Structure formats: C-alpha cells, structure tokens
Amino acid sequence: MARPDATPLLEVCDVVKSFGAVAAVRGASFPLYAGEAHALVGENGAGKSTVVKVLAGVHRPDGGTLRVDGKPVDFGTPGEAKAAGIAVIYQEPTLFPDLSVAENIAMGRHPTGRFGGIDRAAMRREALALFERLGVRVDPARPARGLSIADQQIVEIAKALAGRARVLVMDEPTAALTGVEVERLFAVVRALRADGAAVLFISHRFEEITALCQRVTIMRDGAHVSTDPIEDLTVPEMVRRMVGRELGALFPKQDVDPGEVVLEVSGLRRAGVFTDVTFQVRAGEIVALAGLVGSGRSEVVQAVFGVDGRDGGTVHVDGRAVRAGSPRAAMAAGMALVPEDRRQQGLVMDLSIQRNVTLPRSGALAGFGLLLGGAERREARRWTERLQTKYGDLGDPVGTLSGGNQQKVVLAKWLATRPRVLIVDEPTRGIDVGTKAEVHRLMSELAADGVAVVMVSSELPEVLGMADRVLVMREGRVVAEIDRADASEEAVMFAAMGQGVVA
Amino acid sequence: MSTDRAPRLLSRISWWDAAIIVVTAVVLAVAAGAVDNFGTGRNFGFLVLDLLPIALIALPMTFVVITGEIDLSVASTLGLTSAVLGSLWNRGLPMETIIPLCVLLGAVLGAVNGLFVTVFKLPSLAVTIGTLALFRGLAFVVLGDSAVADFPASFTSWVTGTIGTTPIPNVLVLLVLLAAVAGVVLHATPVGRAVFAVGANEQAARFSGIRVDRLKFWLYVVSGAVAGLAGVLWTLRYSSARADNGLGLELAVVAAVLLGGVSIFGGRGALPGVLAGVVLLATLQNALRLSDVTNEALNVVTGVLLIVSVLLPNLGRSLRAALRRRRHRVVRQT
Incomplete structure (x- = not known):
C-alpha cells in the first residue's frame, strides 16, 4: 500500500x-x-x-x-x-477494428519468427497470458470490431x-x-x-x-x-x-415576472441519446440545463432546434407545433440556437464577419432576390455595434477575431433574427471574464424584453447566477428541477452525479 | 488606421483572379502575334465554339465545386443526351420537341447524382465516377457505334452562325447570358451565400438554417441540365450525334474551374476567374492546334494546367499566411 x-x-x-x-x-x-x-x-x-x-x-x-x-x-x-x-x-x-485482438495487443512490437515473419503463435500465447493475468476471457483470434x-x-x-x-x-x-x-x-x-x-x-x-x-x-x-x-x-x-468557489455578483439576472409559456417541449426522445425530456419555458424566463458533459444537454437543444432529428415527442412555440428535423422550421417559429462549438457549428471561419452575421437572414435581406452588400453591411454593423464587438473591418474573416468577439458575432447573428426563444449552449466557454459579464447582461436584458431563454452550461456559478430554474440532466434524462431559491452548487452537483437531491 | 485601408481593399481582390486574367491576356496577345490565322474573325468563331461546352458546363460546376463536391459525370451526360437526340431524330420527332426533352434528360441524370450524394450520403467523387461510366455506357446502348448526321440546317447553322454580318457567334450571346445569370446568383443572392457557407463549413451552414442537402441536390440537377444543353449544342455544331461525343471533356471543365481560382476543397472561388480560366484553356488549346500540335500533346497541356491550378493557389496561400505572421510579429514588437 x-x-x-x-x-x-x-x-x-x-x-x-x-x-x-x-x-x-x-x-x-x-x-x-x-x-x-x-x-x-x-x-x-x-x-x-x-x-x-x-x-x-x-x-x-x-x-x-x-x-x-x-x-x-x-x-x-x-x-x-x-x-x-x-x-x-x-x-x-x-x-484497429479489422485486426485481431492478439494483433492489436502486439501492435508496434510484433514478435518475429525465424525468417522475419510475424510469429502468430507467440502473439496468441502472449495475449492469452495477459488475459489470464487480468482474469478475463477474450478470444485473441477474433477481430476487434464488434x-x-x-x-x-x-x-x-x-x-x-x-x-x-x-x-x-x-x-x-x-x-x-x-x-x-x-x-x-x-x-x-x-x-x-x-x-x-x-x-x-x-x-x-x-x-x-x-x-x-x-x-x-x-x-x-x-x-x-x-x-x-x-x-x-x-x-x-x-x-x-x-x-467551492466564491459566488460573486458577477451574474446578475434581473427579476422578471414570467409571462406566457413560449417554448413547450414534451416527451422528447432520441434513441440511445436522451429520453422523455419535458419542460416549458415562459417569456422572460431563463431556464438552465445543467449536468455533466455527455449527459445529453446539447443533444436535447439540438433536437429542439431541429439540427438533429428526434424519435418522439413534440416541440411547441407559442402553442404551435414545430416540425422535427428542420432548423428552418424552428427559425420560422422564432427559435435561435447559439451552439456549443463556435468554430464548427456557430461560425464559418473563412467567411467575413458580415456574411456570418447575416447568414440566417440573407433571404429576408435580399431585395428582389438580390443581395448587393448594402443591406447586409447595415444589418451586420447594427448588431455587432449593439454587442460592442471589436473588429477591424466587417469584411475580415471572422476567424481573425478573438474568442470573445467571435462569440459576440454568433450572438449578433442570432439576435438579428429577433428570436422568441433563444437557446444558448455554453455561451461563455473559452471567453474572458469581461466579455462573459457582457454576455450575461445581454441574456438578462433579452429575458427582460420577454424572450424565453434556454441555457446549457457546465459552469455552476453561471447556472446559479442566471437561471430562474435549473433542469439537471443525467444519462439522457431530466433527473431534477430546482427552483432558483433552492438551487445551490451542491444540490445541482448531487443531482448531476446521481446522488439524489439534498435539501 | 487609414494607411492599411488600401492594402486591405487590394487584398480582397483575389490575386489569383488577377493573375489568371493577366496570363489570359498575355496568351491571347502572344497567340495573336505569333500563331498564323489565330487573330482572324473565322478563328474567333471557332475559338468560341470550342470553348462553348467547357464554359457552359463550368458554370454549374463552379457552384458544385464551391460547395465542396464535384460532378465528373457531365461529359457522359453530354454524350448520352447527344445519343438520345440522334435516336429521337431518327424516330421522326421534331427538333422543337427533342431539344427540351434532352435538357430535361440532363436534369434527370443530374437528379440521379444528387440523389446518391444527398439521400444516400455517398461521396460525390465516387458517385459521379460511377455515373461517368454508367451514362457513357447507356449512350452506347442507345446509339451503338453509329452516328446520326442529317440534322436540319436551320438548327445547325444557328449554332455555327454569327449575328448578322458581325463576327459575333450566336452561341456567344447565349453563353454571356447564362454566365451573367450564374455570376449574379453566385455573388449576389441568398443561394450564392449559402453555396459559399456550405463549402466552407457544412455543419455551421446547417446550424444557420441552410438546407444543405436540398441545395446540393438542385445544383446537381442544374449541372445535369446544362450538360444536356451542351450535348444538344455539341451535336448540332458538328451535325453529328455520337455516343462518344465529349469524351473526356470533364477533365477540361474541372481544369478550367480550378484554373479559375476555385478551391478544390470548397468555400472559395469567383465566377469571373472561372470564365478567365475557360478562355485561357481554350485559347491555349486553339493556338497549339493551329500550330499543329497533336491532340495527345493537348491532353498533356490540360493535365499540367490542372495540377498547376491546384498547386499554385495552395503555395500562394501558405506564402501569404507566412508573410502575414511575420508582419504581425513585427507589429507586436514595435
């Protein structure tokens, strides 16, 4: 010992x-x-x-x-x-899926026979000896696939x-x-x-x-x-x-009297990923989806927005059903999703800031079907300025910006669609403290304006500071719903780790 | 701030586009000076007719390549529509009916490609190599080794004719019209914006509400339809419907598109550059042919241009990236 x-x-x-x-x-x-x-x-x-x-x-x-x-x-x-x-x-x-178990074990140090060929018998003996030492039975000859x-x-x-x-x-x-x-x-x-x-x-x-x-x-x-x-x-x-961290006054969520139910998700299911996810979000509310990485939070919001399909359940916005598997339909219903992975899902890095901001709205901005640059430029300028984005020129590739400013471009892109339901997935991951506070203030303002906000976050202080309600997910299920008054880091972590909610 | 305004504007005009246009101008000038008969009005007509099928098919190909896909079946689509045109003419259908049918056939063949790429999610390279063989094979099934040649002069002479007494070929008007439409759609419409977004980052495009599969499907349909139209024009130009019409043309089209500055990896490109690429390729081939260079040697030229056009932009980009890094470092130190 x-x-x-x-x-x-x-x-x-x-x-x-x-x-x-x-x-x-x-x-x-x-x-x-x-x-x-x-x-x-x-x-x-x-x-x-x-x-x-x-x-x-x-x-x-x-x-x-x-x-x-x-x-x-x-x-x-x-x-x-x-x-x-x-x-x-x-x-x-x-x-290596197509090699045998024994070959996988011997990979890189194959025993060789007399003529420099691979000594298969030695390979098999070695694998069997190892499995015996570990006390398990695996057939060394079968392929790793399966x-x-x-x-x-x-x-x-x-x-x-x-x-x-x-x-x-x-x-x-x-x-x-x-x-x-x-x-x-x-x-x-x-x-x-x-x-x-x-x-x-x-x-x-x-x-x-x-x-x-x-x-x-x-x-x-x-x-x-x-x-x-x-x-x-x-x-x-x-x-x-x-x-155990100090919870400062870093995350101010204004108190808003929640209005009508805007987003209603019920019985949402995707085989092998999540099951029976039901929740409602009212106008002016911020609802956090908490849980460990891999608990299915991002997958749920992507299915709600229609980027991924769903195997069952319904999504309603303002009482109207939203078609499954269509981001278009979700956008038409007033939804916006700021995705988890800025570089792969949120932005087209090679395209300009302007093109990125106006991408979801290029159809609405076109006059007689044409986009001659002016309308896009004005729209992009308006929203990037509102979010105090720092950039050299709207024509620069968005990949040249810092992480925090990139995140502001993603937010600008979706705020420009004037969403009724704003879904943000890890909205402040990898951005500096100052920008973080700005993003939080913005979300709070949006909620005050009557937007229904769903926030996926792994940062507990953020969850506790921003959310009116916390839904905790574990292994593809919503395992706890905690009101702002009862939410504590311990309560959320206990639920996320499957220890049950403690008072 | 105001000092770096100018270079930024300059850097926005692609250096490759500029280079290709300059090179094309030089080649045109050298050919006009050094090659006998190159500068004649008659040869201008031949040049336009030579580049017509390449240019036409290059228009939708530009869209397809910018989305990060490819369509190698276009020349076989051309061959199959040519064979079907001949066969239908033999059966006594009027030309006015046959021509729209052939364009429609091209669209259907394109839809087959689109279906495999978007519904079955197969790589477009594999799919269109398959249909390249398939469509060409069908062309031989339809027409065999024979040729149909007795097309009405009113149609064939329109294709080879010029506007009035000017040396401007009729088909040039058609080409300019279609090129203008393609240019506007690619560079000034929501569809064009979507094409670039899909090519640069398909996932982000999907997250932005762009219907990626739908877009790609329709691009293949248009690609097939235009290849069908090119098949009609090819047949009428030579007044000969044959199953092997346009054999190997897809290489020239892809070479012209890449030469025109479109990235084989998708996401980058511009239509003016592609048109310059087509003109450059066709001019070189025309001038070399006038100088009695054999067809085999012409293939060598096409192949070399294809590789150069993929190689140079990559070299150029890494060179510029290195320069930018150095500049940044200097800025940071001062």
Whole structure:
C-alpha cells in the first residue's frame, strides 16, 4: 500500500499548462505509489483531462516536472511516455477494428519468427497470458470490431501491460459501461494493483471512487485543491471541495415576472441519446440545463432546434407545433440556437464577419432576390455595434477575431433574427471574464424584453447566477428541477452525479 | 488606421483572379502575334465554339465545386443526351420537341447524382465516377457505334452562325447570358451565400438554417441540365450525334474551374476567374492546334494546367499566411 516514505512510481510536481490566454492547469501536484488506485476528480474544466494529456505525452507542460521513479522526465511525444511505462486508457478505445485482438495487443512490437515473419503463435500465447493475468476471457483470434466497449478497454489494458506499463491512467473508463462490466473492470484494476502497478482513475461517480480507490486528488479551476486518503473524506466534503468557489455578483439576472409559456417541449426522445425530456419555458424566463458533459444537454437543444432529428415527442412555440428535423422550421417559429462549438457549428471561419452575421437572414435581406452588400453591411454593423464587438473591418474573416468577439458575432447573428426563444449552449466557454459579464447582461436584458431563454452550461456559478430554474440532466434524462431559491452548487452537483437531491 | 485601408481593399481582390486574367491576356496577345490565322474573325468563331461546352458546363460546376463536391459525370451526360437526340431524330420527332426533352434528360441524370450524394450520403467523387461510366455506357446502348448526321440546317447553322454580318457567334450571346445569370446568383443572392457557407463549413451552414442537402441536390440537377444543353449544342455544331461525343471533356471543365481560382476543397472561388480560366484553356488549346500540335500533346497541356491550378493557389496561400505572421510579429514588437 501507499507509503509516504516510499519513492512514488510517478510524481506530478507543480505542473502548469496554458492554451493561449487560458490557464488549463495552474499547478497540479500529486504522487502515485505502486499498488494504489488514485482518483482524480473535479468539475468539467477543472483541468483533469489536461493533466491526463500531459501524462500521456500529448501536451508538454509549460512548467513543473514529472518524475518517474524519482527521476525527472520530459515527454516530447506519446511514444516517450509509453516507453517510461505510462499508459492511458481513454473512454473511447482506439483499437484497429479489422485486426485481431492478439494483433492489436502486439501492435508496434510484433514478435518475429525465424525468417522475419510475424510469429502468430507467440502473439496468441502472449495475449492469452495477459488475459489470464487480468482474469478475463477474450478470444485473441477474433477481430476487434464488434467487441463491446468494455472488452475493448480490457484489450487496451492488455496492450498497455504488454508494453510493460506500470502506471495506468484511466480517463472516465466506466462512462459507457454497464454495472456488470464495471465490476469486471474493477476486478482487473484490483489485480493490477496487487501486481504493483499504479492506477490513476478519473470518474464522476463517487460510488466507484469510494469502492475502488485508496486516495483522491481534487482539482478545481485548474488548480490542485487536496490529496487525501479516501477514508478521510465524505462525499459531501468532496463535492464541496470540487465546487467551492466564491459566488460573486458577477451574474446578475434581473427579476422578471414570467409571462406566457413560449417554448413547450414534451416527451422528447432520441434513441440511445436522451429520453422523455419535458419542460416549458415562459417569456422572460431563463431556464438552465445543467449536468455533466455527455449527459445529453446539447443533444436535447439540438433536437429542439431541429439540427438533429428526434424519435418522439413534440416541440411547441407559442402553442404551435414545430416540425422535427428542420432548423428552418424552428427559425420560422422564432427559435435561435447559439451552439456549443463556435468554430464548427456557430461560425464559418473563412467567411467575413458580415456574411456570418447575416447568414440566417440573407433571404429576408435580399431585395428582389438580390443581395448587393448594402443591406447586409447595415444589418451586420447594427448588431455587432449593439454587442460592442471589436473588429477591424466587417469584411475580415471572422476567424481573425478573438474568442470573445467571435462569440459576440454568433450572438449578433442570432439576435438579428429577433428570436422568441433563444437557446444558448455554453455561451461563455473559452471567453474572458469581461466579455462573459457582457454576455450575461445581454441574456438578462433579452429575458427582460420577454424572450424565453434556454441555457446549457457546465459552469455552476453561471447556472446559479442566471437561471430562474435549473433542469439537471443525467444519462439522457431530466433527473431534477430546482427552483432558483433552492438551487445551490451542491444540490445541482448531487443531482448531476446521481446522488439524489439534498435539501 | 487609414494607411492599411488600401492594402486591405487590394487584398480582397483575389490575386489569383488577377493573375489568371493577366496570363489570359498575355496568351491571347502572344497567340495573336505569333500563331498564323489565330487573330482572324473565322478563328474567333471557332475559338468560341470550342470553348462553348467547357464554359457552359463550368458554370454549374463552379457552384458544385464551391460547395465542396464535384460532378465528373457531365461529359457522359453530354454524350448520352447527344445519343438520345440522334435516336429521337431518327424516330421522326421534331427538333422543337427533342431539344427540351434532352435538357430535361440532363436534369434527370443530374437528379440521379444528387440523389446518391444527398439521400444516400455517398461521396460525390465516387458517385459521379460511377455515373461517368454508367451514362457513357447507356449512350452506347442507345446509339451503338453509329452516328446520326442529317440534322436540319436551320438548327445547325444557328449554332455555327454569327449575328448578322458581325463576327459575333450566336452561341456567344447565349453563353454571356447564362454566365451573367450564374455570376449574379453566385455573388449576389441568398443561394450564392449559402453555396459559399456550405463549402466552407457544412455543419455551421446547417446550424444557420441552410438546407444543405436540398441545395446540393438542385445544383446537381442544374449541372445535369446544362450538360444536356451542351450535348444538344455539341451535336448540332458538328451535325453529328455520337455516343462518344465529349469524351473526356470533364477533365477540361474541372481544369478550367480550378484554373479559375476555385478551391478544390470548397468555400472559395469567383465566377469571373472561372470564365478567365475557360478562355485561357481554350485559347491555349486553339493556338497549339493551329500550330499543329497533336491532340495527345493537348491532353498533356490540360493535365499540367490542372495540377498547376491546384498547386499554385495552395503555395500562394501558405506564402501569404507566412508573410502575414511575420508582419504581425513585427507589429507586436514595435
């Protein structure tokens, strides 16, 4: 077991990593000892994934050191991390589907026979030995295609062991597994621990963490909060440490008397993604969809807006049904969607600011079917100025703007359609604090003007500051509806993680 | 602020468009000076007739390539409509009926491409290579190795004739008209805006309410219809309906479009550039043919132009990007 005086297998010391102006990790430190399973927990965006990528050699840290067996190492490539004995098992395994299980395990270090050919018998023996060590049964001869996610993870683990990995990093390995599969994975992890390997386990599920891990490191906003033995921490204490931030007056939502129901979603269903989603939004209301990444929030709003289809359920705006699978119909009904991914969904990066702002309205702006530039330019200028967007020329490609100004262009584009229902998905992701406050003020103003606002957000302070009501989603279902008065970070996080709502 | 106004305006006019227009002018001037018979009114007529099918088909092809797709079946559509035209004429239908039917046939063939690309979500390269073979094969089924030649002079002479006593070919008027329509639609209508948006980022276009599949489907229909019209004009020009009419023409069309500055990756391009590309390609071919260069050698020229036109804009873009980075760095340091 972990002993403070022993040399850790792997030690992370004050690792710092920034992307542009965004500090993703601001000083993460924790040791990993042989024979322990160590949980790494934190909210979305706390910096866990960045730490994983630093360990995997995908990102090079800007500062701090990694030590393996007490010796500092510097990984320039994933290959170097692998050579140092660190293997990362991702949520979505990356096997070659058309190669056999044994070939996947041996990939990159095929045993060769006498004449330089691949020694298939040796490959098979190695795979069988590894599976025996892990206590699982997988046929080494079958192709990787068609294996369940759980089996694919097992193969990934076998592959890591075949590469002499001593540190296994598992990034949310259980997210796609059933209960039985989780149990088997845990058995494998326990076997590895007994063998003297160290496992870094990332999960949002507290029951798994307490069942499997000996120690837990908590991160928040890119910084290290604490590393403690699991028995010293209660679940509520972990949640408090994960979310415990000062809630300033940064997110002012004006109080508005809600009007008529504008958006009514009922029984919305999309097979395998979300099911039975029902909610209403009144004029002047801001309703937040909270939940963990992958809980189905973005998928719900995309189906409401018609970018994705739906398998069942209805969407009404002002009492009129909106046709499924047609953004056109949704726009005609008065809906607007500011999507999650600005670069891929919100904007056409190569096109000018002007063209981007007027894209949804080019038909309405044309005179006699023609667009001669003047109307587009005036419209674009009006809305970008209203949002105080900073740019050189309306003809510049929108990709030349900063993230915050790009987000303002997306907002301008949709506000220009004068929506009755504004859906915003992660409206302030990756933008600076000042612009964030502007976006929040704008949403509040819109609500005051009688727009029904639906906000998907992973930032709890934003959710709590802006929303009149919070709908919490977990695994494709709305699991809780919390009024503004009752909403607290703990209540939302508990619901999002499946711990039930606490008063 | 006011100092960088001018270069910004300049940079908006695509340097490639400017270059291609200059090169075309130079080639025209050199050909007029150095090649015997190039500058004659008679040759001007031939030149226009030579470039007519390429130019016509290049118009919708420009739209298709800007959306990020391609239509390689156009020359086979031309061949099939030509064969059907001959066959229907043999059966005694009047030309006034046959011509609209042929354009309609082209539209239907285009719809087949559109269906496979938008409904079955197959890559357009594969689909239109398939229909390239399929339509050409059908052309041979319809007409075999034979040719139909006895078309009424009133039709054939209109295609090869000029306006009154001027050297301006009748078909040039048709071409200018269609090119003007295509230019306006591409650069000054909501449809044109959608075409560029789809080519630059299809997902964002969809999120903006653009009906991407519908747009692409109709572009293929128009592409087929125009190829059908080109088939009619081709047949009447040579007064010969044959299954192998226009064989390999799709390469010349794609070369002209890319030469005209349209990005093979979609999202970029302009119609004036494409027209210059067509003129450049046709002029080179015409001048070389007048200089007794063989058809095989002409194919070499087409191939080289195609590769150059894909290579150069990419080189140019990375060069300019490098320059911009350097300028930014200098600005930041000062």
